[in-house]
Amino acid sequence: MTGSQAAALEFGQAEERLRRLTTALTTRAAIAQTPKQVIWALNKAKLYRYVPVVPAEKRHRVPLLLVFALMNRPDILDLRPGHSFVEFMAGKGYDVYLLDWGRPGLEDRHLKFDDYTLEYMPRAIRKLKAISGSEEFSLLGWCIGAILTTSYAALRPRDGLRNLILLTAPLDFSNKEAITFARWIDPRYFDVEKILAAFGNMPAEMIEYGAKALKPVENYIGNYIRLWDNLDNPQIVEAWHAMHTWVTDNIPMAGATFRQLIVDLYQNNRLMQGTWKLRGERVDVGRIRASLLTVIAEGDHITPACQSESIHKKAGSRDKDLFRSPGGHIGIMAGSGASSQTWPRIDAWLGKRSA
Amino acid sequence: MGDKPKGNPSASDKPFDPLEAWRNMRDATLDAWSKAMVEAVNTEAYASATGAMLDASLSASAPFREALQKSMAQTLQMLNLPTRADFESLAERMTNLEMRLDDIDAKLDGLSGPSRTKAKPRKRKSKPR
Secondary structure (H helix, E strand, O other), X not given: OOHXXXXXXXXHHHHHHHHHHHHHHHOOOOOOOOOEEEEEEEOOEEEEEEOOOOOHHHOOOOOEEEEOXXXXXXXXXXXXXXXXXXXXXXXXXXXXXXXXXXXXXXXXXOOOHHHHHHHHHHHHHHHHHHHHOEOOEEEEEEOHHHHHHHHHHHHOOOOOEEEEEEEOOOOOOOOOOOOHHHHHOOOOOOOHHHHHHHHOOEOHHHXXXXXXXXXXXXHHHHHHHHHHHOOOOHHHHHHHHHHHHHHOOEOOEOHHHHHHHHHHHHHOOHHHHOOOEXXXXXXXXXXXXXXXXXXXXXOOOOOOOHHHXXXXXXXXXXXXXXXXXXXXXXXXXXXXXXXXXXXXXXXXXXXXXXX | OOOOOOOOOOOOOOOOOOOHHHHHHHHHHHHHHHHHHHHHHOOHHHHHHXXXXXXXXXXXXXXXXXXXXXXXXXXXXXXXXXXXXHHHHHHHHHHHHHHHHHHHHHHHHHHHOOOOEOOOOOOOOOOOO
16 A cells, blocks of 8 residues: 555545544434334323334233433433333333423423322323223333332332332432432532522533533543544444433423422432322332332442432332342443343343233 | 443454553543542532532522513513413413313223223232232
């Protein structure tokens, strides 16, 4: 190869790298691509049913409802074709539903955990039962979604809930030393009322900053260096692009819900103390009867393990399992090892209990 | 939320890279810096400082925000245009209507929906729940 040919080759490769870099940083990746239908809607919330890929006679009888956090899009559960938890579970024969909370507007600032748990969820579940034809169902709650599903399971233990899966569940706020967020929102430093008076809802940008500031160097610098170092590898760039699209698509949290999260849970730990009330009903996790699987991320910096361990002891379920998965808060379900570690273990546990 | 999957190409079959030593040094520096920052943000001092900054910015902007909201509402009213409060009221009424529709839908599902089946009973162990 002559010098000019080598230079041309080098130039072509540099151009391709630049194109990949620009695409990854300035465009949105195609995420949440698994075919689905809206089967119910209320206000901003929507219930999706994923188009089954396994014939009805080979499907599990108990449908699975996924409930994600309130301040991020649930697209992380269906990140990209070939690397999607939804696609995986549908392929394993589950009838999969997703409750998407939508983006609250200012008009929704009065929405509380009470409304999500006792107004939206029962209605969505009623529709799920009507569509699936099954009186029983399984719930998977992730992050704040785990607070909602745990509360629902405790308040409506006889509503047909057969299996409850909690992923990186922030339920116990007693160990303030281990929870960085708890330190930040100490009432001496953090005035929740002042924020809500100014904005109505908790702004998405502030939530995003809070999540990223837990690991500032990794999130603001290391993440981009990782992309730069791997520009020659299209698979890694594609995965990075999809994750970046999801990470930067934050949504605000309804003001009244945020107040409950901070005051009732982070500051006063009312759920685990058994003093939390939703619409006047006490949330007693001892009343949970569904089979329970708690999944803890060993490297979770957002929800440390101590926040998820005590529910395993306090829940009233007789059938309980807990497993720890390597990875972080999101990585256990969307990282490169999720499809070989976390997903098969969830399937193995749930499959036996969905007949 | 800020947690990303990691993926590094296999170290085997890599051609000689003169910048590898520099990259290793960079990664080691970043790693040390990252650990130091994770510890720094998990301190009372950081919580106190960020809380004070947030408090100061909210206090400083509050009078302007209130004045802007007030003048905007007055302007919209003078122009016979709906204000934010009007939209919020409408949205609330829409949600109430949706709930009523959902109640009717539930009744219709009860009348004409598919017969629901209970999944096969689980094999219970000897102890009752």
